[in-house]
C-alpha cells in the first residue's frame with residue numbers, strides 16, 4: 001500500500017514537471033511582451049489617438065486592402081500590417097507629435113476608423129465584420145526572421161514578378177527577394193498605358209529640352225527599369241516613377257512624334273507581398289501562411305504575448 005502511494009506521488013510530480021516544462025516552452029514561443037496600445041498620428045486632423053494594436057490593425061486592413069478580397073488574403077494582410085507596425089515601434093521610429101505610427105501612406109500604413117469606414121460604405125456595414133474576423137483569427141501573429149519582426153513591405157500589384165529590396169533600395173534583405181507571381185493578373189494595374197506630351201517630359205529634366213532623348217539603360221533581372229537616361233541625365237527607375245507618378249518602374253518606353261507612350265506593369269515598388277497576388281493565391285485555395293511564406297523567404301510566424 002505504501003509503495004503504491006509513493007508511485008502515485010512520483011507520477012503526480014512528473015505530471016506537474018511536464019506541465020511546467022510545456023508552459024515554459026509556450027512562453028518561449030511568445031517572443032515579444034509589449035503594451036498592446038499604440039499612439040497613431042492622424043495626418044488629416046493633425047492629432048494623436050491612442051488605440052489597441054488589434055483595433056489599429058482592423059483600420060489598417062480596411063484601408064489597405066479591398067474588403068471584397070478572400071478571407072485568407074485579408075488574414076495575410078493582417079499579419080503584414082501587424083508586423084510592419086511592430087517593426088516601426090521596435091525601431092523607435094517617431095512620427096509627428098511623438099506618435100508611434102501615422103496614417104500617412106508615404107511614411108507608414110493607411111488607416112481608417114470603423115466609423116469613417118461605415119460612413120464611406122453605408123451599404124457594406126457587414127464588411128467590417130469580415131475584416132475583424134481576419135484580424136481575430138490571426139490575433140497577435142507576426143512574421144519574424146532570426147527572431148526579429150521583419151520589415152513587412154507590401155504593394156498592390158507586382159505585374160508578374162516581385163522585386164528584391166536590393167534592386168530598389170540597394171540593401172539586400174534575405175527575406176525580401178524576387179519571386180515569380182502568376183496570381184495578380186486580375187488587377188486593373190497588371191498592365192497600364194499612359195501617354196505624355198514632350199512638354200511633360202520637361203518636368204523630368206527640369207530643362208524642358210527638346211527633342212527629348214530618353215532610354216532605359218539598365219534593367220533588374222525581373223525586368224524593371226533600374227536606370228533611365230533622359231537628355232544625358234541618369235535617373236533611377238524609382239526616381240523616374242515618382243517624377244511622372246507612374247504606377248511602377250516596370251515599364252516600356254515608346255517615343256512617337258511629340259508623345260511618350262509608357263506601358264507599365266504592376267502598381268507599387270514591387271517588394272514583398274503582392275496584395276492582388278495574395279488574393280489570387282487565396283482564390284486557388286492557399287492559406288494565409290502559405291501566402292506569406294511565398295512572398296517572404298525563410299520567415300517564421302510567431303504569436304505576440306497578449
Ligand SMILES: [Zn+2]
Pocket residue numbers: 157158159160161162181182183184274276277
Ligand atoms: Zn503579383
